[in-house]
Amino acid sequence: MKKHLLYAISAICLSLTSCHKDLPTELAFESYAYASLDVDGGTWRPVLISAASDLEIAEPAATNSSEYQAELTATKSAIQQMSDFQREKLAHWTNNPVVRWNEIALELIAKYNLIPGPNPDGTYTLPNPASPDGPPAFPFAHPPYASRALAYLSVAQFDGLISAWHYKYHYQRPAAYKVDPSVPFAYQEQDIPAYPSDGAVIATASRKILTAMFPLEAAYLERKEAEHLQSLLLSGEFVKSDIEAGAQIGDQIAVKALARASADGMKNAQTSKAVSDSIANAAFERFGWKWVNLESPQRPVGLTPLFGKVKMWNVPNVEATRPGMPPAPGSAEYEADVKLLQEYAAHRTLERRKIANFWQDGLGTYTPPGHWNDFANRFIVKYKMSTLRAARTLAYMNMAIMDGGISCWDAKYYYHYPRPIQQIEGFETIAGTPNFPSYTSGHSVFSAAASEVLAYVFPAEADMVRAWAEEAAVSRVYGGIHWTFDATVGTQQGRNVAQYTIDKARTDGAD
Template identity: 25%
Template sequence: MSESGEGKQVALGGIPKPRRVLLTVGATLLVGLAALLGFAAALPSAPDPVTEWNAIAATVTGSLNRGLARQRALAMVHLAIHDACNAVRPVYASYGGPPPAPAGASVDAAIAAAAHEVLRATVERPSPTLEVAYYRALLATPPGEPRRAGVAVGREAARRILALRAQDGADRAATALPAARAAPGTWEPTPPKHLPALLPGWTRVAPFVIPRADAFRPPPPPAIGSALYARQYEEVRQIGAERSPARTPTQSDTARLWARDIGEHWNAIARAAVNSQTETRPPDPLRTWHRARLYALLNLAMADGFLSGWEAKYHYRFWRPVTAIRQGARDGNPATAGDPHWSPLLPTPEHPEYPSTHSVLSGAAAQVLRCTLGTDQARFTVEGGERLAPVVRRYGAFSQAAREVVEARIYAGAHFRAANEEGLRQGERIGAWVCERALPPLRASAPAANRGGAGR
């Protein structure tokens, strides 16, 4: 063998260059495969593909902005899944118009492709978890024309939903809040960071189902000169303070349990309820279709709940307890004792107080789950709190959890009671509206559906 430079390039370390390239590529693929297997092992599993994709979507959308954009994305994902299922077999009315579906198209492949397409378009950065989940779903579907047709159906369903929401105003939600005259009762940036108002332009995002953003606007908050306001003020001042002697450890845990993204909580509750029903009820040939509608209605109601709550927040622009209590001596109400050093248990979000969107979304979600599952009774566990101090609690009804959210936001020092009570009622009305009007059963297909047919 030549000792020239050319010869050294051809055979380095006894391995010819073409073979070294193949070995390098092979090693890279092995490393990549190991990584993918690690991701796949961490992905959720569920009794039906819709529930599985709900968990995947909840994970993948975690990077989106503070619940609002995340909830919009989840509604779009589940609309695409719903429409893809009902293109393969029409059971419920579609939202974006049923895409064409050849006979025999795989519903599982359609679900995976629909979710994947929407998530790729809405999540801000590439997600290995999403890609692994998608290819794992396709590998679980037998190869051939049914899988290819299912993928085409799912992608078209997703494209239609994305097109419908392309000009919905979400890209203009970060517009600045117009200045307002400083006055008692008017929202202003809150300590400690005094951040500007969060996404005030979200009030102009197009709703999914409700007719207008202000259609379910609650009545005004209690006037700050009233006795009712003074009572609610004193309640938060006492029990919502950072070091409140009036708040029990259990109440502090309740505040921390429900502090995170409320839509994430209610999707997890839905998955638990669905899993429980799957274990206790006989097999249902249309289970996938029913689940697709349930998650679509749930996330539609919460997306519109956010919009409706946001519209009311920026309409009333009511001040937060931390501002109200620190300025209590100057609010004109002789029954409010001010405390310039008062701080809440948990950080105050950077948007107006009334109503509580935690409560709006909880009312909407509980109402949807009641109407789709036919009962308020369900056993589920909710997990939250801090990483080093997790809180786990068990519930027996959707209404029980929703009512606890009302109390949790008072314990946290984030809201007065009226914001939570009215928010809960507002959400229940939205949930009922969505259940009654969105994605209704197709009467023509009902007899065939009742005779059974293709399941997963």
């Protein structure tokens, strides 16, 4: 573990904007010239569709046509009448709205990351997507839910933008400000065709995916989409038909993404008490132990016992990344870990407390998956990625994170290993009592999976992001939440999962 790693993280955050880990942050960055225009992006291999042309739009009107000229006049008129409020929003969206929509997702995850409370009679009512108003409100955006929402958002953006790039360079219709130099352009100039609008793809796909994930936010998301689409017109880059074509692609890819989501098994992840008890009893018969929930008040069912059965993105099956059996209670390895945790508990240094708190990512935050998306957004801006390449980065990272979570939850409920607080008499944590088994550590798996993808995409940052992942893992040991083998094995598990995604990325044509 690298000493003073927290200070290194803080330095990275400060190099871009202020860094506040516990709640979503909005990066303060201006439009920039893309490091690469990714001219061949329309040939990259997508995830949900077989080819870029699977998403269809009409051939655009020529720039010398009366139809186009009328649209150009309307664009110029809208720019001339722009209000101060619209100028502010135009600056906010920048020329990389992939980051902005990811920030909206993180905001919603934090807002909905709240445990449903008990009823007056001590029973629990689970959030129900069929009745999102509740009570309790749907969803409970816990880490597995967050990982899934971010994966579908990012993959839909990525595939939609591959299709957009295909048509951009097929039709080669220039930006409005290039057709008519009197049109002011709000962002950094770069030679990318305008039809269809990549920003419109992002706006519509993101709105539809996030509305499905957070149905109570439908009106808010519609406002954000409208605000974004208006900013695209006011940027001087697009005319109305550019934006409409992009929105059509966004709509089509969202339909495909949500079709996959409807059949991925997530609706069955949260089980009844009878199923939850049967999983625990099966583990006890298999190994001679089972985790017992020590929450107060105690929820009768652990968190998403069947998340390990959800469809994975790039791993062939969950058994491919299931780790070996943890140390049996009473074994020499187990007893050595008991002594180590007792030593940490007796000597909770300021540095260890800081590490535990920094990586806590508990209720009311954007969770560990969101934490790594925040890091990724900062690297995207630092390295001046195009919208397409930014979406690719987040898509592969979030697929690896979700696959990692599925693999981790499979291990948690297969082994059903007790937490230290259950096994060590008088033991106390400084980070709460999670409502699911111990082995392996979710923080460790999520973080290692994310860090490996970021190390692949940003090789200059590889040592740092891997050190961050190791610190995220040990933070749970310092907090008393996990055994050290939960963290070390979980870290390797996350790396193993990520390798499947990295292997897929290396063959998509983007490198």
